Amino acid sequence: AQSVTQLDSHVSVSEGTPVLLRCNYSSSYSPSLFWYVQHPNKGLQLLLKYTSAATLVKGINGFEAEFKKSETSFHLTKPSAHMSDAAEYFCVVSPRGGSYIPTFGRGTSLIVHP
Amino acid sequence: KAGVTQTPRYLIKTRGQQVTLSCSPISGHRSVSWYQQTPGQGLQFLFEYFSETQRNKGNFPGRFSGRQFSNSRSEMNVSTLELGDSALYLCASSLAGAGLYNEQFFGPGTRLTVL
Numbered sequence: 001a002q003s004v005t006q007l008d009s010h011v012s013v014s015e016g017t018p019v020l021l022r023c024n025y026s027s028s029y030s031p032s033l034f035w036y037v038q039h040p041n042k043g044l045q046l047l048l049k050y051t052s053a054a055t056l057v058k059g060i061n062g063f064e065a066e067f068k069k070s071e072t073s074f075h076l077t078k079p080s081a082h083m084s085d086a087a088e089y090f091c092v093v094s095p096r097g098g099s100y101i102p103t104f105g106r107g108t109s110l111i112v113h114p
Numbered sequence: 115k116a117g118v119t120q121t122p123r124y125l126i127k128t129r130g131q132q133v134t135l136s137c138s139p140i141s142g143h144r145s146v147s148w149y150q151q152t153p154g155q156g157l158q159f160l161f162e163y164f165s166e167t168q169r170n171k172g173n174f175p176g177r178f179s180g181r182q183f184s185n186s187r188s189e190m191n192v193s194t195l196e197l198g199d200s201a202l203y204l205c206a207s208s209l210a211g212a213g214l215y216n217e218q219f220f221g222p223g224t225r226l227t228v229l
Contacts, residue, residue, distance in 0.1 A: 034217065043118070043204060043220030090157065094216075101170050102218075104149075104157035 002027040004093050006105035014113045019078040021108045023091035026072060033074045034092040035065055038107075044090065050074065061085070086112045116141065118207050118221035126227045132193040135224045139186050139207030145169075146188040147218065148180060151202040160203075163188055164210075192226075200228045 007022040025031065032051045036044040048059025055067040065076045074091060091105040119138045127133050139146050147170075148160040159172040163182035180190045186207075192199055202225050206218035 036220075041222070043222045044206075044218075045220070046217045049217055101159050101162075101172065103159075106156045 002029075002031070002093050002095055002103050004091050004103050004105040006089075006091050006108045008108050009106065010109045010111065012111040012113065013081045015083055016080050019076070019081045019085065019110065021076040021089050021091075021110065023074045023076065023105060024072055025074060025091070025093045027093055027095050029095040032094045032096060033065075033067060034094070034102075035059065035063070035074075035076050036090045036092060038088045038090065040087075047076070047089075081110075081112050083112050083114065086110055118205055118219050120203075120205050120221040120224050122224060123222065124225045124227075126229060127195050128229050129195055129197060131195050132191065133195060133226060135190045135192075135203055135205075135226075137188045137190070137205030137207075137221060139188070139205075140219055143207035143209055143219070144186055145208045145210060145216075146182055146186065147206045147208075148188070148190050149204040149206065150174075151204055151223070152200075157204070160190070195228045197228050199226065201226060 003026050005024045034049045035047040037047050038044045047063050048057045050057050050067045058064045063078045065074055067074050088107045088109050090107050092102050094102040121136045145164045147162040149157050151157045162170040166182045177193045182188045202223045204223045205221045208216040208218045210216050
């Protein structure tokens with residue numbers, strides 16, 4: 001069994017301030033972890049992925065995430081928010097065994113104020 | 115390289131009707147997955163096709179079905195539509211599969227409204 005919990009449904013930041021979107025997961029198998037972003041009326045776009053290489057993963061647009069096995073977390077961060085970062089963000093866990101079916105978190109809406 | 119395309123982008127149907135949605139994956143991608151996105155349930159996995167075979171299936175009733183053609187294009191069909199089927203249906207393609215290390219490339223979705 002697996003699950004993903006995005007701890008905040010909404011996060012509000014000012015432009016130029018740091019972003020932290022939190023994700024906790026559980027998985028019976030060693031997982032691959034992903035962050036996707038969805039802008040309004042668009043499909044999802046991959047930001048970054050963890051597949052058991054380096055625990056600190058760098059993605060596009062200045063985002064990065066750190067895999068912490070002991071805390072079963074995969075939080076997404078960015079040093080300085082930009083207005084164009086306003087979107088819905090999804091944390092995804094894909095088990096490397098069993099059904100291989102990915103599970104999506106409920107999403108975190110990032111609001112960026114000027 | 116062209117991205118994942120989905121047609122139609124918007125669709126309005128009435129209860130009891132059936133609907134077919136189409137997805138063309140990125141060239142060279144053999145896996146196509148379908149997802150349903152609603153405000154209440156979030157993103158839920160419907161099924162995955164790989165080389166014309168359904169490889170994984172989510173927890174949806176039999177009214178939801180799909181198929182994949184030899185060129186990897188996929189269609190999804192929903193029969194006897196219910197109001198609760200109103201959703202954004204997303205298609206995603208990947209080189210090898212929906213899980214197991216592989217990132218997925220998503221289309222823009224088909225917005226289905228059931229009246």
